Every structure is written in C-alpha cells, then in structure tokens.
Amino acid sequence: MLAEIITVGDELLLGQTIDTNSAWMGEHLALSGIAVDRISTISDAPNALVDALDLALKSVDLVLITGGLGPTLDDRTKQVLSDYFDTPLVQHDGVLANITRWFAHRGLPMLPSNVEQALLPEACEMLPNPLGTAQGMWFGVKGGHQVVVSMPGVPYEMKGIMTDEVIPRLQDRFALPTRYHRTILTQGVGESFMSEHVATWEEGLAARQVSLAYLPAPGQVRVRLSSEGENQEEVVRRVEQEVVAFKALCEHWIVSEREGESVATALTRELISSGKTLALAESCTGGAIASSMTAIPGSSACFLGGVVAYANEVKVDLLGVSKDVIEAHGAVSEEVVKEMAQGVRRRMAADYALATSGVAGPGGGTKEKPVGTVWMALAGPDGVQARVLNFGQSRSRNIEKARLECQAWLLRELREDKR
Amino acid sequence: MLAEIITVGDELLLGQTIDTNSAWMGEHLALSGIAVDRISTISDAPNALVDALDLALKSVDLVLITGGLGPTLDDRTKQVLSDYFDTPLVQHDGVLANITRWFAHRGLPMLPSNVEQALLPEACEMLPNPLGTAQGMWFGVKGGHQVVVSMPGVPYEMKGIMTDEVIPRLQDRFALPTRYHRTILTQGVGESFMSEHVATWEEGLAARQVSLAYLPAPGQVRVRLSSEGENQEEVVRRVEQEVVAFKALCEHWIVSEREGESVATALTRELISSGKTLALAESCTGGAIASSMTAIPGSSACFLGGVVAYANEVKVDLLGVSKDVIEAHGAVSEEVVKEMAQGVRRRMAADYALATSGVAGPGGGTKEKPVGTVWMALAGPDGVQARVLNFGQSRSRNIEKARLECQAWLLRELREDKR
Numbered sequence: 001m002l003a004e005i006i007t008v009g010d011e012l013l014l015g016q017t018i019d020t021n022s023a024w025m026g027e028h029l030a031l032s033g034i035a036v037d038r039i040s041t042i043s044d045a046p047n048a049l050v051d052a053l054d055l056a057l058k059s060v061d062l063v064l065i066t067g068g069l070g071p072t073l074d075d076r077t078k079q080v081l082s083d084y085f086d087t088p089l090v091q092h093d094g095v096l097a098n099i100t101r102w103f104a105h106r107g108l109p110m111l112p113s114n115v116e117q118a119l120l121p122e123a124c125e126m127l128p129n130p131l132g133t134a135q136g137m138w139f140g141v142k143g144g145h146q147v148v149v150s151m152p153g154v155p156y157e158m159k160g161i162m163t164d165e166v167i168p169r170l171q172d173r174f175a176l177p178t179r180y181h182r183t184i185l186t187q188g189v190g191e192s193f194m195s196e197h198v199a200t201w202e203e204g205l206a207a208r209q210v211s212l213a214y215l216p217a218p219g220q221v222r223v224r225l226s227s228e229g230e231n232q233e234e235v236v237r238r239v240e241q242e243v244v245a246f247k248a249l250c251e252h253w254i255v256s257e258r259e260g261e262s263v264a265t266a267l268t269r270e271l272i273s274s275g276k277t278l279a280l281a282e283s284c285t286g287g288a289i290a291s292s293m294t295a296i297p298g299s300s301a302c303f304l305g306g307v308v309a310y311a312n313e314v315k316v317d318l319l320g321v322s323k324d325v326i327e328a329h330g331a332v333s334e335e336v337v338k339e340m341a342q343g344v345r346r347r348m349a350a351d352y353a354l355a356t357s358g359v360a361g362p363g364g365g366t367k368e369k370p371v372g373t374v375w376m377a378l379a380g381p382d383g384v385q386a387r388v389l390n391f392g393q394s395r396s397r398n399i400e401k402a403r404l405e406c407q408a409w410l411l412r413e414l415r416e417d418k419r
Numbered sequence: 420m421l422a423e424i425i426t427v428g429d430e431l432l433l434g435q436t437i438d439t440n441s442a443w444m445g446e447h448l449a450l451s452g453i454a455v456d457r458i459s460t461i462s463d464a465p466n467a468l469v470d471a472l473d474l475a476l477k478s479v480d481l482v483l484i485t486g487g488l489g490p491t492l493d494d495r496t497k498q499v500l501s502d503y504f505d506t507p508l509v510q511h512d513g514v515l516a517n518i519t520r521w522f523a524h525r526g527l528p529m530l531p532s533n534v535e536q537a538l539l540p541e542a543c544e545m546l547p548n549p550l551g552t553a554q555g556m557w558f559g560v561k562g563g564h565q566v567v568v569s570m571p572g573v574p575y576e577m578k579g580i581m582t583d584e585v586i587p588r589l590q591d592r593f594a595l596p597t598r599y600h601r602t603i604l605t606q607g608v609g610e611s612f613m614s615e616h617v618a619t620w621e622e623g624l625a626a627r628q629v630s631l632a633y634l635p636a637p638g639q640v641r642v643r644l645s646s647e648g649e650n651q652e653e654v655v656r657r658v659e660q661e662v663v664a665f666k667a668l669c670e671h672w673i674v675s676e677r678e679g680e681s682v683a684t685a686l687t688r689e690l691i692s693s694g695k696t697l698a699l700a701e702s703c704t705g706g707a708i709a710s711s712m713t714a715i716p717g718s719s720a721c722f723l724g725g726v727v728a729y730a731n732e733v734k735v736d737l738l739g740v741s742k743d744v745i746e747a748h749g750a751v752s753e754e755v756v757k758e759m760a761q762g763v764r765r766r767m768a769a770d771y772a773l774a775t776s777g778v779a780g781p782g783g784g785t786k787e788k789p790v791g792t793v794w795m796a797l798a799g800p801d802g803v804q805a806r807v808l809n810f811g812q813s814r815s816r817n818i819e820k821a822r823l824e825c826q827a828w829l830l831r832e833l834r835e836d837k838r
Contacts, residue, residue, distance in 0.1 A: 038460065290710070310724040
C-alpha cells in the first residue's frame, strides 16, 4: 500500500511551525507495512488542497491530510472535502455530544463556531477525536479501494486518531503484510563502528528476511530490527532470533530494549527496582543530568538531588572539594571530579553519585585540556572511579554526550552488581 | 516571487529524520519577500525528483532542493540534475581544492567517492560550501527567469549556503520587495490576552502597512512586526514606529528586543552587564533553570551554581531550610521556597537567588496544592519575595513555564534596579 501525506497550513510554509506530524506518521505507517511516497505541505487556500488531492489520487492508495480543521476562518479543509466529494455537511450522530462534553469537562464556554464543528460531510465515516473538538474523517474513493483521511494538525490529537482509528481500520480493510519490529537503544559506540563490529551478522540478515535500520539520536544509536510476511508467529520468531544474536554481539552497549525508552528513563527504572538512590555534582553538564532525571514522573523515588557546582567556591563550600587539590590539578581533573562525586554522595547520603567537570566550550580550552575534555566520576558503596573523554567542539553536544555517558555508566554498574 | 522547496530522502518519508530545513528556509525566504507555495518531500529515487521538478517548474519561479548530495550510493541528486538539464559533470574551478582543504583541516583521509564530489554539472553556478564536501548548485532556467538551486541536507551546511550565496544572489538578480522586520519576545501573557490588550493598535496596522505575527513558543509569545515596499528607509521607519507603539503598550511583558534571543540569554546578558551573580535552589524545576543558564557560552561569568533539592533532607542539609518549617507548611509553600532562596544565596555568596518548589505532576497533587502549583522565590540584596502560580497538568510544561517565569522575574527586577 502506497500513501501520500498532505499537511495543510500557511504557518508551515512560513516556517512558524516545524512539521513533526509527517515524520511520526511516516514511521507509524512504515511499521504497518505502508510506504509513504511523498509528503506535500500546502497553504490554507482551498484550491491548493484540491490540486494536491487530484495529484495524490493519481498515484497512491491512501491520502492522509492533517490541518485546517480548526474553528477559525482560515480552516477550510472540511468545506473543501465536502465540495471535492460532492457531499453536504450534516450532523453526525454523537459528534455534537462529544464536543459539548469536551467543553463541559474544561469548564469553557462553547462558541457558535464550535457548534459548527459538529457538522461533517455526509459521505464520510466520522473518526472520533476525544482529545479535541475537530473530528477525523474517512472517505472511501472508487468503492473504497482508495482512502482519503482528514485529521486535525494538533500532534496529540492526530496521533490519537491514527492509533485508535486509522491504523486499525487500514489493517482491517486492506491486506497489509504482517509486520513486527524491535527497537534497541545503545550508547557508547558510533554507528560506523557498530556496523563494522556486526558486519558478518548484518550481511546475513537479508537472507533471513530481517531488515536492520540505524536510527540517529545524538550520542546514541537506536537499532531497529523488523520483518514482514504472511505468518505472524513466523515473523515474530525471525525478529526475536536476531535480537538474541544482536544482544550477544553488542551486549555492553545496550541501554534499553524497551520501545522508545531513553537512557534517563532506563536508569531511573533500574535505580528504583534496585532500591538505590542517586545524587549529582555537575560542573560542565550544568544541571543537564539533573534536569533529564527530574523530567521523568516518579523520579523522586530514587533521585535525591544535585549540586550544580559551576564556580570553584561552590565545589569547595558545598561539596567539600579541597582548595589545594583544585589549585594543584585544576577544576577539570581526575582528583577534583572524584572529590565532587564523593562529596555529594556523602552530603546527600546517597547510594551512588555521578560528577562531571570539563571544558564544554567554545572558550576555556588549553593545550592540555582542550574544549570537549570531560572528567566523569562515579562514586558508590565500593569507592569511586573516574574516566576522561573528549567529545568535540560543540558545547551543546559536549553537555549532552557527557550526560548520556554518565547515565549509561551507572546503569551498567547497577546491572553488573545484580549478577 | 513564488518558491517551492523539495526535500529529498527516504529517511524523511520513513520518519527517521524530522525535516527542520523547510521551516528554516520558509522563514528566511518570507523575510526576503519570497512566498513558499509548497514543500514536497520525496524519496531518493531519481524519477521522484524528475517528477517533482516538472511539477514545480510549471508554477513557481524558484525551486530549492535539499538532500541527496552525499558521497554514498543513495545520493543521486547531482546525477539527476545533470541529466535533467542535459549538461555533463565536469571539474569546476576550486571545488577539488575546497574539498581537499576540508579533509586536511580535519585530518581525515579523502576517499575516491569524495574526489567524485568535486564533479559538478557544467551548466550550473557552483555555490561554495565551506562547511562540508558537497557544494551547492544554481541552475538558470528559461534564460534565468526561473532558478533551481540544489543544496546538501545537513542543516548547518544548507543554512550557510542559503545565507551567504542563495539569498544575496536572489536579491541581486530579481526585483524583490524591500522588507524589514523586528521580533520582540514577551513572557507572562497569553497570545489571546495580548491580542485583546493591543486590539485598537493592531486594527490600524494594516492601514499603516505593517503586518503583525504572533509566533508560538511554549510559555512565551514572540511578536514579529514587518513591512515591505520600494523604499528601504520608509519601510524601516514604518516598522520602528510600530515597535515604539507596541513597547508602550506591552512594556511589562517584554523580555528581549534582540532577534532570536531567549529568556535565559537575555537574563545572562543583563546579569553580566550589571556585574551581578546568580545562584539557584530548584525543587520542582529539577535543574531546568541551571541547565538553561549553563547552555549559554560564557554564563560562568554570572552563574555560580545551584542546588537541585529534590529530597526534603537536601533542602535542610544543603540549603539550611528548617525542618520545622517543612513540617508545618509542607515543602510546596511560601515559607520553604523563601528559605531555599535565602539559603542558597547565602551559601554561594550570590547577589541574587531564585528558588522553586511545586507539584510538577502527574502525581503528588492534593486539593490544597493541585498539580501545577509552583511557589517561586527571588532573594536579593533587598530581601526575599515569593509568588505562587498554577500552570496546569503537564509535567514538562509546568517545569518549562516555572523556569521562564523565574528568569523573566529576575530580569525585570534587574532592569528596574537600573532605573
């Protein structure tokens, strides 16, 4: 099955909004065995949508439209579709009730323009949107052999309708191949190095009907193994077999086997399940590790707190780092980062502590300690260890990579302790 | 002048990469008086690009292509353009030298596929790319009345070529309207409220030939005033006149008048210029304020550090908050947040301190302190003040809005102190 995505809105063409919907839809369609042939972004002008529909219906089976369903004057998608398919706008069962409930739940007054949102083209199937006031629409074309779907442009509303309504209907009504995939997050290895490391195994994958994709993520590599076929059991078995082989080859770098899980979430889960607590002493990462931990709901069960020790006086006064050690070795050193980790671990009575001290850049580099040099320490019940890495020239990447490196380090430590 | 953007790459259709290039290009073209009519995202297959070019050249004056210029087998844009414009690939002056220099500078070996990148279609003007190995290409069509430009898909390479080569050439060769704009960042007011507040002024803008756009940014409103015409001086005068009027109406909410400046950057600049230092005590924001400050190069000139006091023990032991006060009022209270701010200001010997304590959610809410309740305190030479706000249900938005609110609060305080 071949699809085209049409995103509607002047704000997209003017660059006021970045289109994240298309990538999400492309990924989820691909996982259902539907290939996206083209994404067209067009203006709010009615004839732009008519032209785009004419063009798409010449070459694809499925057209997914997002945007232009709001209550304001520039939202014209519904009227254009009603004209395009020559079907009047009528009241659909339950839609007005949905919208009324939506407003009542939020204690907001319902305006006449919202009541109008309850009218939908007669010929469409209504795709309920519990998260907003604009419902989705499904139009069968050529006796249902082709489909045009219209959804709101608000990302979480679109995602809800796609997941709950569109994909199940497509699976139901069309002979889509059975697909199965697993995504594995790794850290500490580049894409090229990993690809070389697993080359022999990777070369045989195609013959075993499994495909491999390296998905980009800063400082990490996400690996997706997928397969499709007729028989569900067979497809699952194929992929799971390769997951076992991949894990044997790359075990040390694997952070999470759960779909979409981040390093911070995997670490939080591991800390909570082992009943351990964490404290942080951050210099060059400047709160980025703390911020990524506390972004996770429930992280207070394992995360006690941290000290962002940017000034040397803060390292001395709040973390108990020795002034002499800073003078002798400099703030970016093995000695200082170890004292930072031990200091915060003691002061917060934590099981583990992570510390960073480095030259994030762009300024501050020296010949001995160039921009990108980051000392990291991990203190735990068995003492303190330190490592140094050089990440590169970009301040934001240095901070991000140091954060991921620290979190993955503790994650590995916790897993090894369990054995 | 009407433009179409064509972005090339299977990774975009598969949703492995979000297309941020188009929005950037759309914004910068609009600022030069060029309207984007459509954005088409297509696969790496050569015929997809041929079809897209045929279609675009029927309706627009300018076609901007990104992607497909890398050294690997799936990068075919250059060959397709060479065939499309029936012009052979030849060596252009200086291109091989550029590429050789690029590799030498990085100490990387140059592969045969990179040498091949020095070949370009004979009929194109080469658009130099100092940041990468794939050069940009400019093709004149119909005696130069239409233009097709091809650029690499790497965002910073594309941005460099657009800024240094494409936009200046367009301004040079086509009669583009003179355009001028100013962007002003505000915080602490919603778009609808602001729009109502400035309604009378806004209504008259069109007659005065200035247009107003509200640009979305979480917790903030960015306002852009722009105008176009024949006479540069006249256009600038028009916009600057409305900037004065807008400032008079919205002064209290204005954070920055500098193009693209964030709240954190404006605060850092203000702290440094007043020679003041900042310390933080973060509970519910969990390091987000610290992280946004330390993301800014040079922030160590004013930012001393912070304590992420997630556990109550950390509030007591590291910030000196009284245990009794926590027991009597709860951690999310005026009393505690004030003690946090004063504690960290004293311990880090800072001029100013900001503190947060709230219920970020989704759990932890009570009837008295529902999810979204955030107490904030600002301590300075004249004592300590506290405020409470309720932001809503989303954890990430609560953290982000509390961060912006705190930073804008101190920024206003510093500006008032100057008067």
